[in-house]
Amino acid sequence: MLQTITWTGTAARLLDQTRLPSETAYVDVVDERQMWDAIKRLVVRGAPAIGVAAAFGVYLGIKDATPDQFATRLDAVCEHLKTSRPTAVNLFWAIDRVRDVALRTGTAQAVLDESLRMLEEDNAVCRAIGDHGFKLLQELGGGSGGKAGLDGETPPLNVLTHCNAGGLATVRYGTALSPIYVGAERGARFHVFADETRPLLQGSRITAYELKQNGIPVTVICDNMAATVMRDGKVDAVIVGTDRVAANGDVANKIGTLNVAILAKHFGVPFLVAAPTSSIDLSLATGDQIPIEQRDGREVSEGMGRITAPPDVGIYNPAFDVTPADLVTAIITERGVVRPPYTEGLRAVMT
Amino acid sequence: MLQTITWTGTAARLLDQTRLPSETAYVDVVDERQMWDAIKRLVVRGAPAIGVAAAFGVYLGIKDATPDQFATRLDAVCEHLKTSRPTAVNLFWAIDRVRDVALRTGTAQAVLDESLRMLEEDNAVCRAIGDHGFKLLQELGGGSGGKAGLDGETPPLNVLTHCNAGGLATVRYGTALSPIYVGAERGARFHVFADETRPLLQGSRITAYELKQNGIPVTVICDNMAATVMRDGKVDAVIVGTDRVAANGDVANKIGTLNVAILAKHFGVPFLVAAPTSSIDLSLATGDQIPIEQRDGREVSEGMGRITAPPDVGIYNPAFDVTPADLVTAIITERGVVRPPYTEGLRAVMT
Numbered sequence: 001m002l003q004t005i006t007w008t009g010t011a012a013r014l015l016d017q018t019r020l021p022s023e024t025a026y027v028d029v030v031d032e033r034q035m036w037d038a039i040k041r042l043v044v045r046g047a048p049a050i051g052v053a054a055a056f057g058v059y060l061g062i063k064d065a066t067p068d069q070f071a072t073r074l075d076a077v078c079e080h081l082k083t084s085r086p087t088a089v090n091l092f093w094a095i096d097r098v099r100d101v102a103l104r105t106g107t108a109q110a111v112l113d114e115s116l117r118m119l120e121e122d123n124a125v126c127r128a129i130g131d132h133g134f135k136l137l138q139e140l141g142g143g144s145g146g147k148a149g150l151d152g153e154t155p156p157l158n159v160l161t162h163c164n165a166g167g168l169a170t171v172r173y174g175t176a177l178s179p180i181y182v183g184a185e186r187g188a189r190f191h192v193f194a195d196e197t198r199p200l201l202q203g204s205r206i207t208a209y210e211l212k213q214n215g216i217p218v219t220v221i222c223d224n225m226a227a228t229v230m231r232d233g234k235v236d237a238v239i240v241g242t243d244r245v246a247a248n249g250d251v252a253n254k255i256g257t258l259n260v261a262i263l264a265k266h267f268g269v270p271f272l273v274a275a276p277t278s279s280i281d282l283s284l285a286t287g288d289q290i291p292i293e294q295r296d297g298r299e300v301s302e303g304m305g306r307i308t309a310p311p312d313v314g315i316y317n318p319a320f321d322v323t324p325a326d327l328v329t330a331i332i333t334e335r336g337v338v339r340p341p342y343t344e345g346l347r348a349v350m351t
Numbered sequence: 352m353l354q355t356i357t358w359t360g361t362a363a364r365l366l367d368q369t370r371l372p373s374e375t376a377y378v379d380v381v382d383e384r385q386m387w388d389a390i391k392r393l394v395v396r397g398a399p400a401i402g403v404a405a406a407f408g409v410y411l412g413i414k415d416a417t418p419d420q421f422a423t424r425l426d427a428v429c430e431h432l433k434t435s436r437p438t439a440v441n442l443f444w445a446i447d448r449v450r451d452v453a454l455r456t457g458t459a460q461a462v463l464d465e466s467l468r469m470l471e472e473d474n475a476v477c478r479a480i481g482d483h484g485f486k487l488l489q490e491l492g493g494g495s496g497g498k499a500g501l502d503g504e505t506p507p508l509n510v511l512t513h514c515n516a517g518g519l520a521t522v523r524y525g526t527a528l529s530p531i532y533v534g535a536e537r538g539a540r541f542h543v544f545a546d547e548t549r550p551l552l553q554g555s556r557i558t559a560y561e562l563k564q565n566g567i568p569v570t571v572i573c574d575n576m577a578a579t580v581m582r583d584g585k586v587d588a589v590i591v592g593t594d595r596v597a598a599n600g601d602v603a604n605k606i607g608t609l610n611v612a613i614l615a616k617h618f619g620v621p622f623l624v625a626a627p628t629s630s631i632d633l634s635l636a637t638g639d640q641i642p643i644e645q646r647d648g649r650e651v652s653e654g655m656g657r658i659t660a661p662p663d664v665g666i667y668n669p670a671f672d673v674t675p676a677d678l679v680t681a682i683i684t685e686r687g688v689v690r691p692p693y694t695e696g697l698r699a700v701m702t
Contacts, residue, residue: 021658021660021661022657022658162575193667194664195575196549196651196659196660197575198547198549198573198574198575199573201659201660204651204652204659204660205659205660205661208660208661208664209661211664212661212663212664217665218664218665219664219665219666219667220648220651220652220660220664220665220666220667221651221666221667222549222550222574222606222607222651222668223549223573223574223575223607223610224513224546224548224549224574224575224606224607224610225606225607225667225668225669225672226610227607227609227610227613227672228606228609228669228672229667231609231672255573255575255576255579256573256574256575256576256578258578258579258582259574259575259577259578259610259614262578262613262614262617263610263613263614265617266613266616266617297571300547300555300571300572300573301555301571304655304656304657304659305655305656305657306373306655306656307372307373308547308552308555308556308655309372309547309555309556309559309571310372310556310559310560310563312563313545313559313562313563313569313570313571314568314569314570314571315570315571315572316544316570316571316572316576316580317573317576318576318579321576321578321579321582
């Protein structure tokens, strides 16, 4: 299985996700500036993975600081890494967590230990999301009458996902795809529609790639085909990840998620969000307060090897959108499934 | 202004739309097999344009037939051209129209004359759609309070369109974009969001290109950004073209149109369809009977210069979808605007 992030002893080794599926290449990141760049360019991406990557980045940034420089350097490194991407709260959560450890212990080694602990925790968190999510899928039933493909006679459970919230967005299992991996281990059969997810195609390049590698049948569709497959009754549930959940249950995720949520509501398909508690930000009352990253328009017009729009036309390229809580059927955390009303449910799961 | 189709005296000269926006190249089509290929490969595309192109194709296919061969050859040519693409009814309408002329007159020259007449008619039809459509936009008002950008103080009218139903889908003015061109001639100000329209990017490659050439401000978005721009109140109306309208008002159009229609309904944005009467097929009771072209999955995974999905994963690539009549606010024909209930309204406009 591919490793998104590993620690070599001296470097954070990142799978270069910009080069999938054509090449499987790794980059050894040895300083904080390289880590900033790797997060910014999406060499490493996915809210949980960039959190852990940023934690290693903090360690790499302070490891050679003298005791005199330590506090100043720590602040500078943390502030700089926080500017790499604005939307996923895991980034801030992870940086603040290792910063607290650094301040408390005054040592870089403690930051490295904490980063390694986060790497391990991520596996446990994703596994737990998989457990809760698979149970939820079995309850929802869909096309396989509550059996989620466990019965050889029934059709597989059809799941549609957007972008990549799989193993390559985390350290290993993924969030949105974890219920599928856990279910498959237990003998359930799935078929996944992977929205290709323009402009950077994380769905066709990454989700399809990792599902294929893990033996899960997958069909790539263009984002604009989601309505047709739902209308044809081919989707039992939608599961997506998230970059930040506000206190009221509004969900920021990859651009296009709002489209899918509206389509799911129209066709009566459950719309599920897999969210480690590190993605939940109770400090924001609603999704309107979540900062949305705007990216270079050339990702749209030049991102795929050919120039696909005329020069000098306007291009709008927000990287995320916000799905209002009333379109979300349930939020799956490592501590259990949260259902509406979310204000109460999220507060309960965070305490 | 670019010419989609012209007649050189010996050949149908087609703008090669597969090469836009990088190159402006023309292809002279001199026989029926080349025309079949040009339609199939989308060198010429857009329901009205492929109708006229096919009419020239019939002429090219029969012009050298001896009187003995004429009827047999005519049937073979018409049947073959009808296999080029299944969804747009204009193709069948145009072929049947010139076939009737050929049978009545027994001469190829009459077919050429009829094809040239269709070329002229297309301009008049598109102009009339533009007139009716612009009046409708003024009535709907949207962001500019009913003034459709005619008042310098009010913001421009914001229109979202999907795929290309502009001048390059017809002979000159277009269907969905004609209300914008007609309005602009009368001093109205517009801004258009062009869905890029995966997989073949007719929106970013062709719609953005022709709007830019005609001085209309345009912003390209990925298909999955439509919900966000609607939620932000940036879209006053959606206008799309169509490949076939069934008797009950169900509308087949480029894949992704159904997504946009559902989003428009969710956000209370009018969803308008520009349809020359040659696109209306009263012989089909509902959209379920419209054949949907399935195209090669490599258009999704290899269409843009880079391989964007792993080998051996499933790819689903329907070229069209069907939007049910209850999501359609109005259908704009050259004979006037049809509103629900469509069964009555379409029958009236066709008689």
